[in-house]
Amino acid sequence: MGEKKSELAIPASYQLFPLGDAAIVVKFGDNIGYDVHTKVRAFAASLEAHPFPGFVELVPxxxxxxVYYNPWVVSHKGHFDPYQSVIDLLLPVLTLTHNQEELPSRLIEIPVCYGGKLGPDLEFVAEHNQLSPEEVVKLHTAAEYLVFMIxxxxxxxxxxxxxxxxxxPRKATPRPAVPQGSVGIAGTQTGVYPLQTPGGWQLIGRSPLLLFRPFQELPSLLRAGDKVRFVSISEEEYLYTTKLAHESSY
Amino acid sequence: MSLHIEKSGLQATIQDLGRFGHQKEGIIVSGPMDRVALRMANLLVGNPEHAAVIETVAPGPAIRFQKDTLIALTGADLSPAIAGVPVKMNRPVLVRQHALLEFGAPRAGVYTYLAVAGSFDLPQVLGSLATYLRAGIGGFGGRALQTGDVLPLGQAPAGFTSLLRTVPETAAFTPATWTPDHSLFPVHQEQPKLRAVRGPEYDLLTSNSKGYLWSEKYQITRQADRMGYHLYGTPLAMAAPAELISSAVTFGTIQVPSEGNPIVLMADHQTTGGYPRIAQVITADLTHLAQTGPGKLITFEEVTLQEAQQHYLQQELNLEIMKKGIELKRLFT
Structure with a gap:
């Protein structure tokens, strides 16, 4: 890899295509999986560490x-072709990414009070899978989850x-208002509602953690690449932690 | 120095150019539906282009000015009047203390922008004053303006405060006798033809549907708001059922859910989506789309990415020329 322009020798493990006139998509694969995710994360981290003039933001x-960019800035006020300019700016970052080691992951524990009023569909999920509610909780807390994206x-x-x-399965009729912190299952996915929104997921519990903290410097508790574990807590712990979380956040 | 909201209107919000840099955390950009109109309103009162303004639809709010204030109105013409006298748009207007600004019947467009010199003295959330209604953050308490709100103003740019002393005190308002050259800002059509480029999933459309997209008229339905404009017309179909992996979407993305009626995503669009992104309205034409309301018919015209970016650059150049022109004007006041 000693020769000049070595990036040209690397087989392209990505595709580039536009999303309109002010964004470009870098695609690292066709399927959801850990290898592709690792590339997504590495590239996002490299680009954020080395943003180019006219870089607006990125969405992994x-x-x-x-990658969102400002065509006026990347083209030097119209002196160059904006799309070609942004490709030229991204290629060194893609090369850099290619040689990068795997990034470390954080492990975030999310406490959840399962069942009861806070998890009204736990019974349904159990019956649907011919399990007891306790077994559902056991399986839900046993796994380590990977945050692919936000x-x-x-x-x-x-x-x-x-x-x-x-x-x-999702509920046939979505609830008009799913409370903030609700932990749900839809298909083979599980997730936590950061805000009160309408939603059709089966709700198995609720977390006192705030996933969205708009007044903190890092407003999202989780970010792509994090590992997550759910930890079962009692209703007393839920109520106590909810109080603390809201007091420290605002 | 403040503005008093004497009547709330249907939905008036504080918006700056947008909350950028947090889409990776699922936090939407928000900001104005018509970015050109917001930037122009700010330029006319000497603010930075991205500064916070009031965005409103009809029926608009009634706003009392507590102090002499320099304002500009751009975007939709909602028959603005101060102290009952119609006030011209797209120019600086000096409003006298205690005067009341009201809006009447919508004459053209959907979204009006009111910039005040000095903008608003409100706390930023995640680097922006844009109102994000669903999350309840930004702008004025994270919500639309309500009757009784008092909006504190920021410090007006120096050149404009001296202007305040040079105009007659008898009138409720004094408009500038000039407006930026009409070739420099968008002129909206009743039935606009919106230019668009192909989206990442364009080739999933059947060949018939590709034809419909570039030839049929689509009506903007009543389901048209800051999140997206739902269209109604000849349904568009995919050649095979597409199971898509969620990825980013943006302002102007044309998505097609399974029933086939396209949706164009607008200022409050989600950060990511899973429907096929068949096309993308070019940035330069988003101002036209935003100002076209429910019931109106639109058509799409295919352009290349290069053409789209040329139009983007031309729009930026026009705003640059406008900015320079206004600076020249200030030399003589």
Whole structure:
């Protein structure tokens, strides 16, 4: 790898295509998986460490990183082709990423009070899978989850790693208001609602942690690449922690 | 120095150019529906282009000025009047203490922008004053303006405060006799033809649907708000059922859910989505789309990415020329 322009020798493990006239998508694969996710994370981290003039922001997803740019700035006020300019600016970062070691992950524990009023669909999920509610909780807390991306709502994690034995269909009629902190299952996915929103997930519990903290420097508790574990807590612990979380956040 | 909201209107919010840098955390950009109009309103009163303004739809709010204030109105024409006298848009207007600004019947467009010299003295959330209604953050208490709100103003730029002493005190307001050259800002059409580029999933459309997209008229339905404009027309179909992996979407993304009626995502769009992104309205035409309301018909015209970016650059150049022109004007006041 000693020769000049070595990036040209590296087989392209990504695709580049536009999303409109002010964003470019870097795609690292066609399927959701750990290898693709690792590339997504590495590239996002490199670009954020070395932003180019005219870089606006980036959005990592399952297989892609979308990079928003200002065409006026990257083209030097119209002297160059904006799309080609942004590709030229990204290539060194892509090369850098190629040689990067795997990034460390944080492990975040999310306390959840399962069942009862806070998890009204725990019984349904149990019956649907011919398990007891205790077994559902055991399987839900046993797995280690990977946050692939944040989207849909502020701080909402798209996670992989749920045990298929506790999967459940969405509710036929979505609830008009799912409370903030609700932990749900939809298909083979599990997630936590950061805000009170309408939603069709089966709710198995509720967490006192705030996933969206708009007045903190890092407003999302979780970020892409984090590992997550759910920890079962009692209703007393839930109430106590809820109080503390709200006091420290605002 | 403040503005008093004497009547709330349907939905008036504080918006700056947007909350950038947090989409990776699922936090939407928000900001104005018509970015050109917001930037122009700010330029006319000597503010930085991205500063916070009031965005409103009809029926608009009634706003009392506690002090002499320099303002500009851009975007939709909602028949603005001060002390009952119609006030011209797209120019600086000096409003006298205690005067009341009201809006009447919408004549053209949907979203109006009111910039005040000095903008608003409100706390930023995550680097922006844009109102994010669903999360309840930004702007004025994270919500739309309500009757009784008092909005504190920031410090007006120095050049404009001297202007305040040079105009007659008898009138409730004094408009500038000039406006930026009309070739420099968008002129909206009743039935706009919106230019668009192909989206990442364009090729999933059937060949018939590709034809419909670039030829059929689509009506903006009543389900048209800051999040997105739902369209109604010849349904668009995918050649095969597409199971898509969620990825980023942006302002102007045209998505097609399974029933086939397209949705164009607007200022309050989610950060990511899973529907096919068949096309993307070019940035330069988002101002036209935003100002076209429910019931109106639109068509899409395909352009290349290069053409789209040329139009983008031309729009930036126009705003740059406008900015320079206004600076020249200030030399003579």
């Amino acid at each position: 997803a399952f297989t892609t990183v979308t 989207g849909f709502a502020p701080g909402f994690p798209y996670m992989g790693g749920m045990d298929k034995r506790i999967s459940a």
